[in-house]
Amino acid sequence: DQQVKQNSPSLSVQEGRISILNCDYTNSMFDYFLWYKKYPAEGPTFLISISSIKDKNEDGRFTVFLNKSAKHLSLHIVPSQPGDSAVYFCAASAPGETSGSRLTFGEGTQLTVNP
Amino acid sequence: NAGVMQNPRHLVRRRGQEARLRCSPMKGHSHVYWYRQLPEEGLKFMVYLQKENIIDESGMPKERFSAEFPKEGPSILRIQQVVRGDSAAYFCASSRGVGDTEAFFGQGTRLTVV
Numbered sequence: 001d002q003q004v005k006q007n008s009p010s011l012s013v014q015e016g017r018i019s020i021l022n023c024d025y026t027n028s029m030f031d032y033f034l035w036y037k038k039y040p041a042e043g044p045t046f047l048i049s050i051s052s053i054k055d056k057n058e059d060g061r062f063t064v065f066l067n068k069s070a071k072h073l074s075l076h077i078v079p080s081q082p083g084d085s086a087v088y089f090c091a092a093s094a095p096g097e098t099s100g101s102r103l104t105f106g107e108g109t110q111l112t113v114n115p
Numbered sequence: 116n117a118g119v120m121q122n123p124r125h126l127v128r129r130r131g132q133e134a135r136l137r138c139s140p141m142k143g144h145s146h147v148y149w150y151r152q153l154p155e156e157g158l159k160f161m162v163y164l165q166k167e168n169i170i171d172e173s174g175m176p177k178e179r180f181s182a183e184f185p186k187e188g189p190s191i192l193r194i195q196q197v198v199r200g201d202s203a204a205y206f207c208a209s210s211r212g213v214g215d216t217e218a219f220f221g222q223g224t225r226l227t228v229v
Contacts, residue, residue, distance in 0.1 A: 045220070107157040
């Protein structure tokens with residue numbers, strides 16, 4: 001049962017343009033959402049997050065949008081840079097003492113930014 | 116301020132051997148999570164530990180896998196009698212505690228079973 005889904009395994013954009021990565025979830029108990037970036041042979045690196053009480057969070061070139069009614073979130077990167085090329089994982093967490101910061105991950109989207 | 120440290124980075128084991136993966140959380144972090152990433156897949160939760168306690172092991176295979184986080188020393192993920200299907204990247208993450216929404220990841224251990 002894949003509770004967090006990233007339906008696009010790959011995305012290719014030109015340098016300077018916008019990258020939009022999408023993520024859908026099914027578990028209505030999720031209340032916190034995160035995006036991680038991962039380079040080959042390295043661990044995931046936290047990028048940006050959003051609480052379910054918000055619909056938008058912005059940090060520099062990165063903006064995450066959350067549509068709770070549609071159970072959908074997206075990550076916008078503007079402008080895209082070649083160094084942004086990596087695998088991006090969407091992750092979600094649900095509250096509770098036995099869950100802590102336990103994360104449920106999507107399958108990832110490989111972003112390639114072409115010079 | 117060292118991040119989450121995992122060792123070894125690469126581990127090769129023959130079928131039937133034991134694999135021991137170590138994870139030292141970030142300073143000040145008392146919660147540890149182990150995840151597994153199979154080829155072409157996302158990270159899957161395995162187990163959540165606090166010092167000397169297993170909080171949630173719902174993602175652990177029922178046999179051959181065990182984890183511990185002793186009072187002193189790193190967290191250990193142990194895989195007994197490894198099989199080829201255990202080949203994967205194993206990531207450890209740590210956080211400060213309940214209510215801390217962000218977990219920091221180590222660089223992972225790549226296990227190859229030959």
